[in-house]
Amino acid sequence: MKKCCKDSEGWQGKFHGYGYRMTVAREVILDLLSNTDKHMSAEDIYMKIHETHPNIGLTTVYRTLEVLSDMALVFKLDIGDGRARYELAESPKKPNHHHHLVCTGCRKIVDYSDFIDQEVKLLQDTEKGLSKKYNFKITNHLIQFYGLCGACSARA
Amino acid sequence: MKKCCKDSEGWQGKFHGYGYRMTVAREVILDLLSNTDKHMSAEDIYMKIHETHPNIGLTTVYRTLEVLSDMALVFKLDIGDGRARYELAESPKKPNHHHHLVCTGCRKIVDYSDFIDQEVKLLQDTEKGLSKKYNFKITNHLIQFYGLCGACSARA
DNA sequence: CTATTAATGGAAATGATTGTCATTAATAAC
DNA sequence: GTTATTAATGACAATCATTTCCATTAATAG
Incomplete structure (x- = not known):
């Protein structure tokens, strides 16, 4: 039986620790944020992952970002225009x-x-x-x- | 001929300097913010001044706050829920x-x-x-x- | 006092985000 | 591996702060 996600970063345990499940959308979004230095809005993220995962909806992007913020994997950033931006939070593995x-x-x-x-x-x-x-x-x-x-x- | 506003704080000149006019709404809102230590949202402000000036609309409150922010008389504050708060900016006369x-x-x-x-x-x-x-x-x-x-x- | 034009108010529009709900998929239990 | 359980999803509607529009009013200049 194939596992849902490759979990190359060892995130699965973290999700479980918070009572969350590891899903494709969550992995894709984490991957994207891990590999950019941009400060992307929910819609930016949606558009980008839509290229490879057209089945992931905008609502899910929002919900995922909320979950990731809650887990402190992602930092929600407000720069004063009406839209939130997100960036990968710093971590011991990736101090930034x-x-x-x-x-x-x-x-x-x-x-x-x-x-x-x-x-x-x-x-x-x-x-x-x-x-x-x-x-x-x-x-x-x-x-x-x-x-x-x-x-x-x-x-x- | 009665002047529009009493301008007790000497704001009129400042408005003119920016090419703005001094109006009742602007004075009332500045007065309110000068006399509170709360961090009020546009709607909070609207509701409060509505008690004494029921003819000032919410749209005007928004526009006025934008003008006041532009003049750096007021500071727009974002605390992460979806609504902006406003406070009087610090000034030489009122360092805070x-x-x-x-x-x-x-x-x-x-x-x-x-x-x-x-x-x-x-x-x-x-x-x-x-x-x-x-x-x-x-x-x-x-x-x-x-x-x-x-x-x-x-x-x- | 009159002319000029910024400012206003109310209604409608916008745009980001959230709620709803039937369906799908990740995990747990076997 | 198969099935049961329940979280997660997606499409759409709803919400809510903020803006836009536009005809009217009022602040200032002349």
Whole structure:
């Protein structure tokens, strides 16, 4: 009996741990996000996987992204236009911690990891202080800089 | 001839500087945001001002908030549910720089300004570095921590 | 005070996301 | 491997925040 998914990354156990099943759609979407450095919207993802898996619907893409966010495999990102973007979360196997620099003109997103070390250090301290003072269980943070990229700046 | 608006804060000139007119709706909304520490959505604002100005429509609220954001009098805030919130931007007259701690359970927002000094220092350096390296004209930044507040944590 | 034109309001349109429900497929039990 | 169980799916409809349209009103210039 053929297994549903090849599970090359060892994700199956993780799905089971959360009480989820491993399915083709979930694997395809994880694969796609694993192999891009873009910040794709649900529709971007739908269009891309539609090329090879025309049977996967947009609704499923949305639901899958929600599941993956819930499992913290994927990070949902909001850059201020009305549509969410998704990127693979960092993991021990694939450390890629970065923050975002967003052009408010063309919505270009630059991932930067310069300065990250000091930022992370400060964030950890802040997180600890905030947790205690406000009794929050902090799960993650968002840092974004907004501005105009060179092209948009020139165009303005 | 009666002037449209009392302009107690000296906003009129600022509107004119941007080529906008000073109107009742704009003044009322600015007043409201000046006197609250809440993070109100467009609809919250509409409902509130509707009590005293039932002739101001929701569409105008949206348009006004866009104008005010454009003038940097108001800051548009996104906390991850599908609706934007607005708060008065900090100004020399009313310095209130803070960042946000957002409960992903109940969407409660805590404004904190602890640790702000170190954060601001680091952010300025980062901003300068990023500006140069990526040729961005950075206009603002967003820092948010996400987690569960005490109540939601207990409930979970 | 009148002319000009931005601003407005209400209704309709848009567009991302979510809900519904009958069908399919992944896993568990045998 | 076969069957039973139940989560996951897909197509469509529904929702809901935000925008667009357009005829009317009101802020400012002259």
